[in-house]
Amino acid sequence: MATGVYNQAIGAFQSNSHINNFNHQHKFNCIGRLVVTKDFFSSYGLSKRDLRVSKCIEYQTSVVDSVSSPSRSKTSDRDTHKKSNEAALILVRHGESLWNEKNLFTGCVDVPLSKKGIDEAIEAGKRISSIPVDLIFTSALIRAQMTAMLAMTQHRHMKVPIIMHNESEQAREWSQVFCKDTNTKEHSIPVIAAWQLNERMYGELQGLNKQETAQRYGKEQVHEWRRSYNIPPPNGESLEMCAERAVAYFRDQIEPQLLSGKNVMVSAHGNSLRSIIMYLEKLTSQEVISLELSTGIPMLYICKEGRFIRRGSPVAPTEAGVYAYTRRLALYRQRLDDMLQ
Numbered sequence: 001m002a003t004g005v006y007n008q009a010i011g012a013f014q015s016n017s018h019i020n021n022f023n024h025q026h027k028f029n030c031i032g033r034l035v036v037t038k039d040f041f042s043s044y045g046l047s048k049r050d051l052r053v054s055k056c057i058e059y060q061t062s063v064v065d066s067v068s069s070p071s072r073s074k075t076s077d078r079d080t081h082k083k084s085n086e087a088a089l090i091l092v093r094h095g096e097s098l099w100n101e102k103n104l105f106t107g108c109v110d111v112p113l114s115k116k117g118i119d120e121a122i123e124a125g126k127r128i129s130s131i132p133v134d135l136i137f138t139s140a141l142i143r144a145q146m147t148a149m150l151a152m153t154q155h156r157h158m159k160v161p162i163i164m165h166n167e168s169e170q171a172r173e174w175s176q177v178f179c180k181d182t183n184t185k186e187h188s189i190p191v192i193a194a195w196q197l198n199e200r201m202y203g204e205l206q207g208l209n210k211q212e213t214a215q216r217y218g219k220e221q222v223h224e225w226r227r228s229y230n231i232p233p234p235n236g237e238s239l240e241m242c243a244e245r246a247v248a249y250f251r252d253q254i255e256p257q258l259l260s261g262k263n264v265m266v267s268a269h270g271n272s273l274r275s276i277i278m279y280l281e282k283l284t285s286q287e288v289i290s291l292e293l294s295t296g297i298p299m300l301y302i303c304k305e306g307r308f309i310r311r312g313s314p315v316a317p318t319e320a321g322v323y324a325y326t327r328r329l330a331l332y333r334q335r336l337d338d339m340l341q
């Protein structure tokens with residue numbers, strides 16, 4: 001039952017019935033609901049307009065700090081500062097590729113987006129257009145990079161993504177486009193491409209049609225190759241092997257950025273992201289079997305005090321609820337609105 005419904009399930013910020021569709025043991029932290037009070041907004045300096053928009057916002061009690069309205073005292077400033085260890089993490093699987101369209105095993109073959117994939121990437125961008133992004137990680141494959149770039153064309157901040165070359169000392173130096181005398185840094189978002197985030201290597205299955213392969217080897221065998229944790233396809237990587245590099249990279253390179261308060265977007269692939277989600281949500285090797293990710297659907301997590309809290313998938317740029325999840329997001333939204341007025 002859970003197969004194939006993951007994104008729909010997490011796509012609903014505000015519907016517990018959708019959430020129940022995803023039925024693994026690691027439960028969602030979103031049982032409690034609370035209507036945001038007027039005081040909450042005024043205490044964070046939000047405008048009347050925000051208040052109107054947010055009249056019926058509901059949010060999840062487990063993430064939002066106290067709903068009582070802290071005065072703008074030194075203590076609350078200190079609190080706000082302390083809360084800067086909250087950060088947004090957006091994970092997005094690339095939009096549909098030309099080989100997804102043809103139902104071919106793709107793995108580490110570099111295949112561009114289909115027309116539908118381009119539309120999905122743009123749509124993903126709209127959905128996250130008001131969520132802060134300070135840093136982007138993509139795989140080394142074009143479909144993930146195209147998805148990230150297309151998504152950022154929709155971002156309200158209109159910052160320019162700039163690829164940081166990390167392969168050598170010289171490359172690092174040469175990709176420092178920031179000029180001290182200008183504020184280019186403020187107007188750009190560094191993009192880091194890492195092979196560790198690539199799709200898992202599908203070995204001898206790469207290029208074969210999925211349906212024909214199932215007819216040839218049997219549905220169960222092919223499902224095992226595709227979704228099991230530790231059974232690799234012939235001469236390819238199992239999810240476990242993929243996790244060894246993808247999760248290690250996440251822990252070494254991405255998590256420290258989140259812990260320092262940077263908001264990060266990761267544009268990668270079905271299986272490299274499944275392994276990362278397995279890590280974030282502490283899924284077992286049994287639970288991960290039913291974890292399916294749709295193309296081009298962004299998923300939001302809040303990283304807070306070293307914990308990752310799933311916040312589902314923003315459904316529209318007007319999805320105001322997300323900004324109430326943390327004080328930082330509420331203030332960010334406020335600044336963004338002020339800037340664009």
Ligand SMILES: O=C(O)[C@@H](CO)OP(=O)(O)O
Pocket residue numbers: 100104105106107108199202226270271
């Ligand atoms: O072909 C692939 O590389 C992957 C992702 O598209 O397929 P699967 O869903 O079978 O893991």
